[in-house]
Amino acid sequence: MDFPSWMASIQQRAESALEATLPGADIAPARLHQAMRYAVLGGGKRIRPLLCHAAGSIFGAPAEDLDAPAAAVELIHAYSLVHDDMPCMDDDDMRRGKPSCHVAYDEATALLVGDALQTLAFQKLAARLPGVSAARQLEMLALLATASGSRGMAGGQAIDLASVGLQLDIGALEFMHIHKTGALIRAAALLGAHCGKAPPEALERLGHYANRIGLLFQVVDDILDAEASSETLGKTAGKDAAQNKPTYVNILGVKEAKFLAGNLRQEAHDALSSFGASASRLHELADFIVDRTF
C-alpha cells in the first residue's frame, strides 16, 4: 500500500474509533455531547493516531489494539485545542476551517468540552485491551498522563503563555515546544510501541525519533504560520507574530528555519536506522510533516 492510501486508511480507522468513543449527540446532556463531537470529528490530520499505528506496526501490534491508544491521544490533543482557543488563552476564532468550539457554542460549554474530552481519553485507555497485560496498560496510562500534564503538554502551554513578548533563545523555545507539542507526539509513538510489547531500548530510540518529529512539526508550523494564508491553514494565519509570540521564524528567519527542519528530519530518519524496513511508515511520516511546507 502506498503512503497516501495507508494514511487515508488509518485516518478512517481513527475517525471511526473516535466516532464510536464519543457519546451520541442525542444522549443527555445532549448539547455538551454535540459540542464534544463538533470539536473532535471531521477534521485534523490525525498525526498522533498515524504515529501510534506506525510505531505499533513495527512491533507487530494488531491494529485493533492500537485504536484505543490512538483515540486516547487524539482526544487529549482535541481537548487542548478547545481550551487553547478560548478567549483567556490564545483567543482564536477559527480551528480546522470552522468556528472554534467556544464560538460555535459558548465559553462555558467549551470549557466543559475540553474537560470531558480529557476524561474520555483516560476512560478509553482504561478499558481492557485484549493483547496487552493489565500491568502494561497501567504503564500506558501513566505515560499518557505524564505527557499531558503540568510537566508535559499543559506545562508547555503555561510556558508558552509566559513567553509572550519575551526574547527567547532557541534553547528556551525548544524547551517550550518539547513540552507543549513534543510530549504528546512522543506519547503517541510510545503507546503504539507498548501495544507491540516493545523492549526498553527500542522505546528509547523511538522516543528520540518522536522528539525530533515533535520539534520538526513545530518548526514547520511556524513556517506555515508565517507564509500561508488563513484559507490554506484552516486557522488564523500570522497569529503568532501578531500576538508577539516567539517562533522559529522570528528567531531564525524562514530560510534558517527551513534548514533546521531539514536537519531535524535527518535526525529523525537516523533514529530509526536499526528498525530497518519495518519503520517505513515512520520514515514516510517524517517526510510528510516536512513536505507540508516545501
Add this chain to the structure above:
Amino acid sequence: MDFPSWMASIQQRAESALEATLPGADIAPARLHQAMRYAVLGGGKRIRPLLCHAAGSIFGAPAEDLDAPAAAVELIHAYSLVHDDMPCMDDDDMRRGKPSCHVAYDEATALLVGDALQTLAFQKLAARLPGVSAARQLEMLALLATASGSRGMAGGQAIDLASVGLQLDIGALEFMHIHKTGALIRAAALLGAHCGKAPPEALERLGHYANRIGLLFQVVDDILDAEASSETLGKTAGKDAAQNKPTYVNILGVKEAKFLAGNLRQEAHDALSSFGASASRLHELADFIVDRTF
C-alpha cells in the same frame, strides 16, 4: 478513636498525600505549580478522601493503599472547583475563604490548573498500588473517569448551566445533582471499597449509600447557601438565588428541605445495615454532613 479525631487524622493523611503528589512550587513551570498547590492545599473538608478511607476500612484495605485513590478523587474535585469558579462558568471570586484561583492568578492559569489537576488525578491512580491487582486498578480508573466525565460530574455541570432561570421539578434537580456532585462522591466510596476487594453486592449497597449521601450533601449545601453568611461559608453566600439557579430551598422551602435531608440521612443509614459495626465511620459521616446545618 472518636469521630473528630479520626476525621482529623484522615484529613491530615489526605493533605500529606496531596502535598506529596503535587509538583513542588519551584519546579518549572513554577507559576503553574504554585497555582495548582494554591488550589488544592490547605482547605476543604476532604469529604471524598474521608469517604474513601471509611469505605475501604470496611473491607480491610490498608490505609496506605487508600491514599492514592483518595488523593485522585480530591484532585478531580479540586479541578472542578477551579473551573466552576471561572467567569464563563459560575463566576465566583471566593473559594474556601480565599480568592478563587483565577482571581489570585489569572484566567489562563486557572484553566491550565484545572486541566493539569485532572491529569494528575489519573496519573496518581495509574501508579501501581501494592495491594490491588492491575486488572482491578484499571477498573478503578474506569470508574473514576466515568464518574468525572460528560455522563458524570462534567455532564452535571452542563445540566446545571442549562438550568439557570428554568423551573425544575424535584426529579430534574435530583438528576442534575446525581451527576454534578453525586457521581464523584459515589466514586470516592467505591474506590475505597475496591482497594479492599469488596464483592459486587457490597459495592452495590455502598453505591446506594453514597448516592443518598451525595444528594444529602447538596440539600444541606442549598440550605447553607440560603441561611449562612459568606464568612461562615468561605464562599459567596446567596449566590445560587442571585443567579436564579434552581435549589432545593427554592423548590421546597427551608423547612421541607430539612425534612428531605432527614429522610436521606435515614436512607443512607439503612443502606449500611448489613455491614454492621465496620461501617461506623460511614454512619458518622452521614450524620456529620447533616449536622453542618442543624
